[in-house]
Amino acid sequence: MIKPDRWIRTWGAQGGVEPFEPSQVNAASYDVRVSEHWICPTRDPEEFYAPEVKLFPGEVVLASTLEHVRIPRGVACDLKLKSTLGRLWINHSLAGWCDPGFEGNITLELQNLGPQPFVLEAGRRIAQLIFIAMESEPEIAYGEPGSSSHYQGQRGTTIARTGD
Secondary structure, three states: OEOOHHHHHHHHHHHHEEOOOHHHEOOOOEEEEEOOEEEOOOOOOOEEEOOEEEEOOOOEEEEEEEEEEEOOOOEEEEEEEOHHHHHOOEEEOOOOEEOOOOEEEEEEEEEEOOOOOEEEEOOOEEEEEEEEEOOOOOOOOOOOOOOOOOOOOOOOOOOOOOOO
16 A cells, blocks of 8 residues: 555654655655766766766766655655656666665666756756555565665665675
8 A cells, every 4th residue: 555645744754754855745755856976877987976967868877866765664665757857758767666674865777768968956856755555564674684685774876786
């Protein structure tokens, strides 16, 4: 079952997201903003901090949410790109799932699928988090001993951690 706005407000006010902005609460989601930390494999340097990045057609960039989230043990979270950005040919590729227990900034994989350059500004609402109640809590949540958690506690934009 998807969690409603009342639950999201309580979660946020109790430290589930920092910073918490009540104006970012929707009926069934919480808006998150993009930070100023970028990693782009076609740039030199690849990693940089800037108030904006111009994405050229076909170009990809890793970014992260400005918000640091704490996903409760009994909830999973799905990240979906804001529909306006999709209609401007910006795509969030691949990973958009947070398991119960995840804590950290969420890394975003963004690509310009359109025919024109697109400027992404830090602080822009980029995606929304949808919270899904688990039938029961997992035996082992993300970040707990015995889990295969690579990104627990990540801060800022984080490249792939492939050491298994």
